[in-house]
Amino acid sequence: MRNNTFITFLFLLILIAVRTGSASDASTFNETKVLAQNEAILDLSGNEAFVLRQSWWRGMLDPGKAKIIQVQLFKRNEYRFWYAVPDRQADIAIHVYDSDGNFVKSLKRDLDRKNVVATTIKPEKTGLYFLRISLSAEVETPQDWAVIYAYR
Amino acid sequence: MKWKVLIPLLSAFLIPAAVLAQDEETEPAPAESIPVPQSLKLEDEELDIVDELIVPIPLEIFNSLSQIGVTNWDGRTEFRSVTLNTNRARTALIFGHIVSTGFIAVQERDKGDVRRTGLAVMKVAKALGVGASVEKHATSIETAAYSNRWKDVRSELDRVRQTVLDKMEELRDDDLSTLVSLGGWLGGTETLSEILSETYSKDGSDLLNQPGLVRQLRIRFENLPETSKNGSFFLEIEKTLSGLEELMQTDDAGMISLENVKEIYTQTTGLVDAIYAE
Numbered sequence: 001m002r003n004n005t006f007i008t009f010l011f012l013l014i015l016i017a018v019r020t021g022s023a024s025d026a027s028t029f030n031e032t033k034v035l036a037q038n039e040a041i042l043d044l045s046g047n048e049a050f051v052l053r054q055s056w057w058r059g060m061l062d063p064g065k066a067k068i069i070q071v072q073l074f075k076r077n078e079y080r081f082w083y084a085v086p087d088r089q090a091d092i093a094i095h096v097y098d099s100d101g102n103f104v105k106s107l108k109r110d111l112d113r114k115n116v117v118a119t120t121i122k123p124e125k126t127g128l129y130f131l132r133i134s135l136s137a138e139v140e141t142p143q144d145w146a147v148i149y150a151y152r
Numbered sequence: 153m154k155w156k157v158l159i160p161l162l163s164a165f166l167i168p169a170a171v172l173a174q175d176e177e178t179e180p181a182p183a184e185s186i187p188v189p190q191s192l193k194l195e196d197e198e199l200d201i202v203d204e205l206i207v208p209i210p211l212e213i214f215n216s217l218s219q220i221g222v223t224n225w226d227g228r229t230e231f232r233s234v235t236l237n238t239n240r241a242r243t244a245l246i247f248g249h250i251v252s253t254g255f256i257a258v259q260e261r262d263k264g265d266v267r268r269t270g271l272a273v274m275k276v277a278k279a280l281g282v283g284a285s286v287e288k289h290a291t292s293i294e295t296a297a298y299s300n301r302w303k304d305v306r307s308e309l310d311r312v313r314q315t316v317l318d319k320m321e322e323l324r325d326d327d328l329s330t331l332v333s334l335g336g337w338l339g340g341t342e343t344l345s346e347i348l349s350e351t352y353s354k355d356g357s358d359l360l361n362q363p364g365l366v367r368q369l370r371i372r373f374e375n376l377p378e379t380s381k382n383g384s385f386f387l388e389i390e391k392t393l394s395g396l397e398e399l400m401q402t403d404d405a406g407m408i409s410l411e412n413v414k415e416i417y418t419q420t421t422g423l424v425d426a427i428y429a430e
Contacts, residue, residue: 128364
């Protein structure tokens, strides 16, 4: 009986240790996010610096597919979004749509790597906007994507 | 002497990067290698919408507000006394609200209020079981505020908020994470509607044009399991969110009336009071 209690106690201890371990291992570090952050870094300093939000989006995207991200934007602010995937040869794109689903012109920022793209928008109206991120069909494997954003 | 060497060196790296990063206006042109639709059919069930909803922080809104001349933030930070109980759902709402109060203190540049925020954040984070993850950020907030490094205070506050959301995700407490976001949004909206009630303008009222966001928050709230809606104020949340969705619709001129702005303030402040009073 005492032995059983001891084994249960040990099991619980191991369970707690595993749980704690997985919690600390699953930090917010994400290589794809870092790719995006590296491209953003120059825009985050200086007189007209963008302010990076700590929140970000992530997921998996199949070749030839697109995902839609919803984001509330405010008039007079300027927003910049960076979208990254790990495959250096991947052709990717990000576009902005308004709350009715209409295409909104944004400024595409040419970066020196293909697998990170950025776009800037100064919304004419406050409201919910939609970002469409896409991955070309030529990429061989599904991509772990990340989108970060900043405002000023 | 060092700078004489460093500046050309830095320029050598930074200028080409700046030249490379040029902006170009995008249109849904057929020449693009990836087809781009002219419009999105939002009702299309095959549209693959990312579930994660990022709620704006008050500073994002205040940044826009300051561009129409609203720059006086003195006395805007309001601390409610917090008595925590065993209701974790309520604690999560309060946590989100306290962080939003911190953002207002940053806007006000009030070191004392920022310090109070740091202490309150720690108290509530401990109650949520995430105190250890938040501690270093709380310390950084206080240190940065006392050195007048407001940019760092702002980043740390956003970081503390995100850390708690990440922890909740790790601990599979997604329901609480929704409530943290909701509490933060309520705090920001309460202050914004209060300011706009006093300094009303058409341009300013546009900032409350958030029915789409409220709808998303309401859907997430409605989808929470009943076990997470523990407390009499939860009924009020559902009712208030529905009311706000209506009140935040702009009229034909693209504005929200002063009457509606005042009502938004009354409803949000009433709900926050009810949450704290439980």
